[in-house]
Amino acid sequence: MTTTSGSTTRLTGTPAVHVSGLVKTFPAPRGGTPIEAVRGVDLHIERGEVVALLGPNGAGKTTLLDMVLGFTEPDAGTLAVLGDAPAEAIARGGVSSVMQTGGLLPLLTVGETLDMVADLYGRRDAVARRAGVASLLRRRVSKCSGGEQQRLRFALALLPDPELLLLDEPTTGLDVSGRRAFWDAIRADADSGRTIVFATHYLAEADDIADRIVLLSGGRIVADGTPARIKGTALGRVVRVTLPADDSTDAALRERPDVTAWERHGDVVEIRTSDSDALARHLLTHTGARDLEVTSTALDDAFVALTGSDPS
Numbered sequence: 001m002t003t004t005s006g007s008t009t010r011l012t013g014t015p016a017v018h019v020s021g022l023v024k025t026f027p028a029p030r031g032g033t034p035i036e037a038v039r040g041v042d043l044h045i046e047r048g049e050v051v052a053l054l055g056p057n058g059a060g061k062t063t064l065l066d067m068v069l070g071f072t073e074p075d076a077g078t079l080a081v082l083g084d085a086p087a088e089a090i091a092r093g094g095v096s097s098v099m100q101t102g103g104l105l106p107l108l109t110v111g112e113t114l115d116m117v118a119d120l121y122g123r124r125d126a127v128a129r130r131a132g133v134a135s136l137l138r139r140r141v142s143k144c145s146g147g148e149q150q151r152l153r154f155a156l157a158l159l160p161d162p163e164l165l166l167l168d169e170p171t172t173g174l175d176v177s178g179r180r181a182f183w184d185a186i187r188a189d190a191d192s193g194r195t196i197v198f199a200t201h202y203l204a205e206a207d208d209i210a211d212r213i214v215l216l217s218g219g220r221i222v223a224d225g226t227p228a229r230i231k232g233t234a235l236g237r238v239v240r241v242t243l244p245a246d247d248s249t250d251a252a253l254r255e256r257p258d259v260t261a262w263e264r265h266g267d268v269v270e271i272r273t274s275d276s277d278a279l280a281r282h283l284l285t286h287t288g289a290r291d292l293e294v295t296s297t298a299l300d301d302a303f304v305a306l307t308g309s310d311p312s
């Protein structure tokens with residue numbers, strides 16, 4: 001679905017999204033405990049960032065996006081989108097969204113669907129190319145695959161040339177090739193400088209597409225950083241070196257405060273550390289270590305460590 005109106009005005013200097021102390025609680029079904037969907041979220045997204053809101057089911061991703069889009073009113077906290085209240089940013093054509101389902105008329109062709117909205121903006125062909133639907137213009141929407149329909153929703157969202165594009169789990173239900181084609185189009189668009197914020201519970205998508213991952217769990221942000229940093233924050237990195245056994249060197253390494261786990265296999269040592277830079281420097285300058293390798297923990301492991309949920 002696209003939320004548009006008017007022509008796009010670019011305001012520079014203000015962040016794409018600025019959220020402080022945001023809270024949203026839903027009344028309990030049948031009088032039970034109220035559901036605290038979003039519990040005091042602070043989030044600052046600069047223009048041009050590609051941000052994944054990653055989290056397990058019920059983490060609060062959709063509720064947060066709905067508040068940014070003005071669909072849901074927060075109970076507490078402040079929220080500015082492109083420097084304005086959400087409704088004003090949307091009314092200026094500054095914000096568009098791509099939802100999982102709905103918003104398409106099955107009997108129209110892809111071209112007719114775009115024409116309905118494109119008359120307002122006159123950008124149909126450029127947008128169709130950018131979203132990867134230029135070769136589908138004569139195909140009926142009902143004959144398009146799930147992935148093609150999602151790229152059409154993306155094309156509709158691009159028509160007003162929004163500064164900020166929000167996507168709520170846009171590839172749910174798509175097969176691997178549909179997902180890949182969709183994200184190729186999004187990534188190419190992001191490279192043109194648009195701010196993109198998407199919710200997902202697919203770790204691989206967050207890792208591949210986003211410059212920054214905001215990890216949500218139980219309505220709170222539990223980690224925020226580059227994919228590499230999230231992996232490092234959660235479980236540290238693993239430093240592997242060739243280092244012939246020596247009791248006093250081994251003991252000194254084990255006692256370092258940044259070392260959280262240690263395994264020796266012959267001359268090769270694997271050390272898990274919260275500060276791989278410092279440990280690597282020490283190994284190379286104060287011991288006879290060689291063939292040093294630093295590896296990140298898999299994002300799956302970080303996800304489990306930080307949210308307590310298995311990635312789906």
Ligand SMILES: Nc1ncnc2c1ncn2[C@@H]1O[C@H](COP(=O)(O)OP(=O)(O)OP(=O)(O)O)[C@@H](O)[C@H]1O
Nearest residue numbers: 026035037055056057058059060061062063064201
């Ligand atoms: N309109 C509503 N009324 C009552 N509870 C709601 C409503 N919308 C969301 N919730 C609850 O708020 C919590 C957060 O839901 P939300 O949909 O924001 O999570 P999510 O991270 O997007 O999850 P998912 O990945 O399953 O879509 C959940 O416990 C959900 O059941």
